[in-house]
Amino acid sequence: MGKERVSIYHIAKEAGVSPATVSRVLTGNANVSTEKRIKVEALIRKYDFRPNAMARSLSSTKTKLIGFLIPDIRNPFYATLAVACERAANERGYSLMLSNYLNDMELQEQNLQKMIEMRVDALIMIGGKVDEMVSDEEYVEKINQITDTIPVVITGKLDGSDCYQVNIDQKKAMEDAMEHLIGYGHQKIALIGGRRDVNSTYTKRVTYRSSLRKHGIAFSADDIVETPEYSVECGLQVMDRIFDSGQELPTAVIAINDFMAMGIMQSIRRHGLFIPEDISILSFDDTFIAESETPCLTSVGYNYDRFANTLVETAIMAIEGKDPSKMQLIPPKLVIRESTAKYNG
Amino acid sequence: MGKERVSIYHIAKEAGVSPATVSRVLTGNANVSTEKRIKVEALIRKYDFRPNAMARSLSSTKTKLIGFLIPDIRNPFYATLAVACERAANERGYSLMLSNYLNDMELQEQNLQKMIEMRVDALIMIGGKVDEMVSDEEYVEKINQITDTIPVVITGKLDGSDCYQVNIDQKKAMEDAMEHLIGYGHQKIALIGGRRDVNSTYTKRVTYRSSLRKHGIAFSADDIVETPEYSVECGLQVMDRIFDSGQELPTAVIAINDFMAMGIMQSIRRHGLFIPEDISILSFDDTFIAESETPCLTSVGYNYDRFANTLVETAIMAIEGKDPSKMQLIPPKLVIRESTAKYNG
DNA sequence: TTGAAAGCGCTAACAG
DNA sequence: CTGTTAGCGCTTTCAA
Numbered sequence: 276m277g278k279e280r281v282s283i284y285h286i287a288k289e290a291g292v293s294p295a296t297v298s299r300v301l302t303g304n305a306n307v308s309t310e311k312r313i314k315v316e317a318l319i320r321k322y323d324f325r326p327n328a329m330a331r332s333l334s335s336t337k338t339k340l341i342g343f344l345i346p347d348i349r350n351p352f353y354a355t356l357a358v359a360c361e362r363a364a365n366e367r368g369y370s371l372m373l374s375n376y377l378n379d380m381e382l383q384e385q386n387l388q389k390m391i392e393m394r395v396d397a398l399i400m401i402g403g404k405v406d407e408m409v410s411d412e413e414y415v416e417k418i419n420q421i422t423d424t425i426p427v428v429i430t431g432k433l434d435g436s437d438c439y440q441v442n443i444d445q446k447k448a449m450e451d452a453m454e455h456l457i458g459y460g461h462q463k464i465a466l467i468g469g470r471r472d473v474n475s476t477y478t479k480r481v482t483y484r485s486s487l488r489k490h491g492i493a494f495s496a497d498d499i500v501e502t503p504e505y506s507v508e509c510g511l512q513v514m515d516r517i518f519d520s521g522q523e524l525p526t527a528v529i530a531i532n533d534f535m536a537m538g539i540m541q542s543i544r545r546h547g548l549f550i551p552e553d554i555s556i557l558s559f560d561d562t563f564i565a566e567s568e569t570p571c572l573t574s575v576g577y578n579y580d581r582f583a584n585t586l587v588e589t590a591i592m593a594i595e596g597k598d599p600s601k602m603q604l605i606p607p608k609l610v611i612r613e614s615t616a617k618y619n620g
Numbered sequence: 621m622g623k624e625r626v627s628i629y630h631i632a633k634e635a636g637v638s639p640a641t642v643s644r645v646l647t648g649n650a651n652v653s654t655e656k657r658i659k660v661e662a663l664i665r666k667y668d669f670r671p672n673a674m675a676r677s678l679s680s681t682k683t684k685l686i687g688f689l690i691p692d693i694r695n696p697f698y699a700t701l702a703v704a705c706e707r708a709a710n711e712r713g714y715s716l717m718l719s720n721y722l723n724d725m726e727l728q729e730q731n732l733q734k735m736i737e738m739r740v741d742a743l744i745m746i747g748g749k750v751d752e753m754v755s756d757e758e759y760v761e762k763i764n765q766i767t768d769t770i771p772v773v774i775t776g777k778l779d780g781s782d783c784y785q786v787n788i789d790q791k792k793a794m795e796d797a798m799e800h801l802i803g804y805g806h807q808k809i810a811l812i813g814g815r816r817d818v819n820s821t822y823t824k825r826v827t828y829r830s831s832l833r834k835h836g837i838a839f840s841a842d843d844i845v846e847t848p849e850y851s852v853e854c855g856l857q858v859m860d861r862i863f864d865s866g867q868e869l870p871t872a873v874i875a876i877n878d879f880m881a882m883g884i885m886q887s888i889r890r891h892g893l894f895i896p897e898d899i900s901i902l903s904f905d906d907t908f909i910a911e912s913e914t915p916c917l918t919s920v921g922y923n924y925d926r927f928a929n930t931l932v933e934t935a936i937m938a939i940e941g942k943d944p945s946k947m948q949l950i951p952p953k954l955v956i957r958e959s960t961a962k963y964n965g
Numbered sequence: 966t967t968g969a970a971a972g973c974g975c976t977a978a979c980a981g
Numbered sequence: 982c983t984g985t986t987a988g989c990g991c992t993t994t995c996a997a
Contacts, residue, residue, distance in 0.1 A: 280769065282974055293984045298976060305977095308982060323765060328737040329677040330974035333989045338674065349699040349908070358694055358720055370734060373718050375703055389715060392673040420668065424625065507912045537912045544914045563694070567852045567882045569889045627990055638968045643992055650993090653966060675990030678973045 281322045290314045301326055332394065341590055342390035342398040343373045344383065350505070351562035352532065353401070359583030360399070367591055369396070376403060378504075391421065397590035398427045405438070406431030408472045426593030428586060432474040439593060440602045441585050445478040448575045448607035452529055452557050453486035455573070455609055460618035461527040461555060465498045467513050467539060468505060468531030476531060479559075483529070497522060505531060510538020518546050526618050527555040533564040536572055540614075551616035561610050570613030577605050626667045635659045646671055677739065686935055687735035687743040688718045689728065695850070696907035697877065698746070704928030705744070712936055714741070721748060723849075736766065742935035743772045750783070751776030753817045771938030773931060777819040784938060785947045786930050790823040793920045793952035797874055797902050798831035800918070800954060805963035806872040806900065810843045812858050812884060813850060813876030821876060824904075828874070842867055850876060855883020863891050871963050872900040878909040881917055885959075896961035906955050915958030922950050 283297040290297070292311050299305040300315045307315075318324070332338040341364055345353045361371045372395055376383035383403050390398060398421070404414050406429075415435050421427055428439040456464055466483050469476030480499060487494050500517075502509040510530060517524065530536035536558035543554055550556055550570055558565065561576025582605045592599040628642040635642070637656050644650040645660045652660075663669070677683040686709055690698045706716045717740055721728035728748050735743060743766070749759050751774075760780045766772060773784040801809055811828050814821030825844060832839050845862075847854040855875060862869065875881035881903035888899055895901055895915055903910065906921025927950045937944040 280974090284974080294975080295977085295984060295986095296982090298974095299983085302976075306982060311983085325733060325737045327678070327739055327974050328734075329674045329683065329739055330989090331976075332674045333672070333678055333991090334974080334976040336989070347703070348693055349696060349703055351694060351696075354694040354699055358692070358722070361720060365730075370719075374715075375706060377703070385710075388670060389673075392670045394672055394674055507908065534912075541912065541914050563852065567879075567886065569886050625990095629990080639991080640968060640970095640993080641966090643990095644967090647992075651966060656966085672990050675973090676992075678975090679990075679992045681973070 280327075281324050283326070286315060286318045286322070286324060290318050336394075338394050338396055339369050340372050340393060340395040341369050341587065342387075342393070342395040343371045344386055344390070344398065344400045344403075345373070345375060346402045347377055348373070348375050350532075350534065351564060352560045355562055355579050356401075356583055356586075359579045360587055363580075363583045363587040367587065369587070369591065378403070380404060387421075391425070395425065396594045398425055399429075399586055399590055400427060400438075401430040402473075403431075405429040405433045406474045408432075408474050408477050410434040410436070426590060428589050428593070430586070439589050439599060441582070441589055442602070442604055443475070443577055443582075444604045444606055445475050446482045448559060449479045449482035449529075450486060451607060451609040452559075452575055453483065453490075455611065455615065456527045456529070456555065456557060457486070457490050457492070459527075459555065459615060460620075462492050462618075463498070463523065463525045464527045464529060465500065465517070465525035466529045466531075467500045468502045468510060468535040470503065471501055479531070498525065502531075502535070505534055507534045507538040507541075510535035511542050512538070514539045514542030518542065525554065526620070527557065527615065530556065530558040532560045533558050533562050533572065533574065536574075536614075537564060537568065540568060551614050555615040555618075557615055561608075565610070565612065568614070573610065573612045573615040575607045575609050577607055581605065625672075626669050628671070631660060631663045631667070631669060635663050681739075683739050683741055684714050685717050685738060685740040686714050686932065687732075687738070687740040688716045689731055689735070689743065689745045689748075690718070690720060691747045692722055693718070693720050695877075695879065696909055697905045700907055700924050701746075701928055701931075704924045705932055708925075708928045708932035712932065714932070714936065723748070725749060732766075736770070740770065741939045743770055744774070744931055744935055745772060745783075746775040747818075748776075750774040750778045751819045753777075753819050753822050755779040755781070771935060773934050773938070775931070784934050784944060786927070786934055787947070787949055788820070788922055788927075789949045789951055790820050791827045793904060794824045794827035794874075795831060796952060796954040797904075797920055798828065798835075800956065800960065801872045801874070801900065801902060802831070802835050802837070804872075804900065804960060805965075807837050807963075808843070808868065808870045809872045809874060810845065810862070810870035811874045811876075812845045813847045813855060813880040815848065816846055824876070843870065847876075847880070850879055852879045852883040852886075855880035856887050857883070859884045859887030863887065870899065871965070872902065872960065875901065875903040877905045878903050878907045878917065878919065881919075881959075882909060882913065885913060896959050900960040900963075902960055906953075910955070910957065913959070918955065918957045918960040920952045920954050922952055926950065 283294045287294040287297045297315055299307050300312050348354050364371045374386040376386055410433050418436050422437040430441055471477055484494055500513050530539055558572050558574045561574035565572035565574040585603055589599045628639045632639040632642045642660055644652045645657050693699050709716045719731040721731055755778050763781050767782040775786055816822055829839055845858050875884050903917050903919045906919035910917035910919040930948055934944045
């Protein structure tokens with residue numbers, strides 16, 4: 276430790292040029308004579324000099340940083356998306372500043388503030404307070420205060436805010452799921468997991484019910500089960516409870532995500548039933564989990580690269596004042612695997 | 621967009637004090653009369669003012685940022701660790717700057733440079749070039765150049781470098797695994813996955829062999845299978861190959877991580893065998909996957925919070941010149957679940 | 966306790 | 982093409 280940091284001044288002095296010239300070869304935004312350029316570049320290599328991003332940002336008022344606020348990177352859905360976004364950002368000369376709020380609204384707030392202090396050029400936020408059914412008025416006000424200065428793109432819903440939205444087409448996702456299952460002859464279909472006050476879940480529920488109606492299938496309140504979390508554990512508990520209740524078992528179960536599906540499958544196996552022979556399972560997100568289960572999960576996924584590109588591209592366009600569209604939809608894609616089968620009542 | 625950013629100058633002017641005073645109430649590093657403090661604090665609230673972290677860092681030459689370089693956040697092992705590290709860092713007033721190098725050495729290098737440009741106060745690096753069996757001399761030189769200025773803590777091995785090491789006790793981990801399996805009467809134990817040129821894998825292999833020797837069990841070269849990746853896919857392929865080869869099946873399989881175990885289990889089930897009745901499975905890392913499989917996986921895990929705290933604490937101590945110990949070991953912890961059973965030959 | 970002033974390392978006019 | 986000169990927004994002596 277301790278060695279003195281070299282700056283453009285050191286380089287400039289040793290090269291016999293002005294600091295501005297060094298800056299010019301660094302940024303490439305202006306012409307420098309080949310002679311001087313070569314001299315400077317040699318020094319840069321000699322000292323393995325890296326310009327101070329803080330100073331650069333301070334001066335240019337651009338950080339080339341995009342804040343990325345998500346609930347929990349341990350959920351493969353977010354991990355997949357984060358990796359894709361990081362790549363997308365890097366390709367465009369930006370870095371992702373990621374943070375998890377772990378379903379803690381206060382932490383989400385803190386993280387948000389930290390991003391603002393870092394003067395990120397844009398913000399991508401997913402879930403939590405930006406996907407509540409009824410948007411928190413005070414929160415909207417706070418976000419709008421931010422959007423005055425920094426473009427914010429969300430995956431979710433925030434009524435009355437100036438955010439750009441990049442959303443999964445939840446309606447289509449559920450429709451595809453239902454068409455698949457009903458096409459396989461299922462009538463008793465359960466929808467397990469999620470909170471009704473979360474917009475994406477709410478939309479799925481509504482669509483679930485309208486799909487049933489469209490096909491003339493009676494809706495039973497028992498068939499929609501809410502859970503406080505979107506976890507494996509919750510999936511297991513809910514399915515156990517269904518078994519214990521003695522009520523008529525569904526012939527197909529739609530899990531709100533892959534995590535939930537894992538739990539549900541575990542419960543079903545423990546009760547000695549087979550998937551898909553006894554019960555079909557379908558989930559949302561199509562993460563690596565779907566391919567890794569036995570049997571492999573039929574799941575509604577998305578093109579994560581496309582999703583990520585749209586998110587990042589929208590953010591960058593907004594940064595550059597290019598005015599991207601306010602609302603973009605990511606189409607879902609049903610991947611049929613082994614966990615769903617024709618109903619053979 | 622467009623609203624003018626407020627700075628300490630605006631606040632100072634409106635409060636009728638000097639910018640220095642505003643800075644003082646911001647940092648809390650000096651005394652300010654209650655009267656002025658209150659006035660300034662009110663203004664800060666009024667404008668929801670957030671000090672510019674870039675300017676602050678530039679001036680103080682501290683960024684309160686810790687770079688966190690990992691292979692792939694999509695692997696639950698890293699995701700779990702990352703979340704724990706983020707929390708540990710936050711608790712101590714630091715933020716994590718995370719990036720994935722996706723097994724791409726060039727990307728690892730780029731990300732590293734970006735961290736340096738950001739002037740992170742310390743660097744935590746895991747795997748990849750910092751866990752190769754034979755350390756790349758040039759790379760060591762490059763890292764040592766960094767450690768001249770920034771403390772680097774690694775989980776891995778980098779001979780001849782000045783890094784702080786926080787490592788999992790791989791030897792103990794494998795010993796525990798082997799004792800468990802051998803104690804259950806297994807003699808034909810396969811070790812599947814990983815590359816021999818990765819130090820952590822190498823250590824496991826060596827320990828595997830010495831455990832066999834200690835118990836007077838003959839070693840068969842067939843029982844160690846190398847894989848290019850640490851993925852579900854590879855696990856599946858390897859196990860399929862073992863079945864196809866017609867060689868004597870192991871009665872127990874040790875998977876190098878949970879991913880690998882998933883693939884192996886999938887293969888075994890597809891071949892009509894049962895776990896653990898026909899083959900026992902044991903894995904390393906004990907991520908959520910271990911609990912979510914059916915049967916639940918017996919796995920050697922670690923106390924991730926402790927692991928993360930040690931990593932972050934070491935980094936911060938080094939930042940503060942407190943001279944932490946150069947080498948610390950994280951003890952593993954065998955969690956026995958349902959995937960291993962007594963051998964009943 | 967407080968203000969003035971000098972930097973932190975870089976970029977970006979502005980002359981020349 | 983190049984050097985000089987202001988900042989960017991904050992922290993931190995140094996005097997008062």
